Amino acid sequence: MSFGDGHHRCPGCYVALQETDVFLTRLLSLEGLRTERKPSVSWNDLISGYELRGLTVALG
Ligand code: HEM
Structure with a gap:
């Protein structure tokens, strides 16, 4: 939606989408990539979908 x-x-x-x-394929296959902060997960009625916000990733 x-x-x-x-x-x-x-x-x-x-x-x-492509x-x-x-x-995302390139980003997530980087050597040493780690999650610094988990995202918050919420539901958005307008788009009838989930929203993930605030994810922080870092290298090293
Ligand atoms: C994540 C990326 C994108 C999102 C979330 C998005 C979302 C949307 C939404 C919600 C609409 C309105 C649909 C409606 O009125 O019902 C729209 C329309 C449109 N989008 Fe996208 N879009 C994206 C990327 C693109 C790209 C890459 C192109 C062109 C290469 C594009 C071209 C258009 C055009 C021309 C319309 C107008 C269609 C019409 O009024 O008939 N969009 N888009």
Whole structure:
């Protein structure tokens, strides 16, 4: 739902999803990457989806 629906559904959603996939795959495969702060998890009624905020990662 974060890309909308119906006639005006986001036409760029496939580009955005692929971009996110490439970014996260590369980021999460970095040697020595660790979590510094866990994210808070909440529910957003507007998009009918979960929101993860405040995740901090660091290298080394
Ligand atoms: C995470 C990235 C993105 C999010 C969350 C997002 C989200 C949205 C949302 C919610 C809408 C409105 C849908 C509606 O009115 O029902 C929209 C429309 C649109 N988006 Fe995206 N979008 C993203 C990336 C992109 C990209 C990468 C492109 C182009 C390459 C793009 C092009 C468009 C266009 C042209 C519309 C207008 C569609 C219309 O009114 O018919 N978006 N987007």
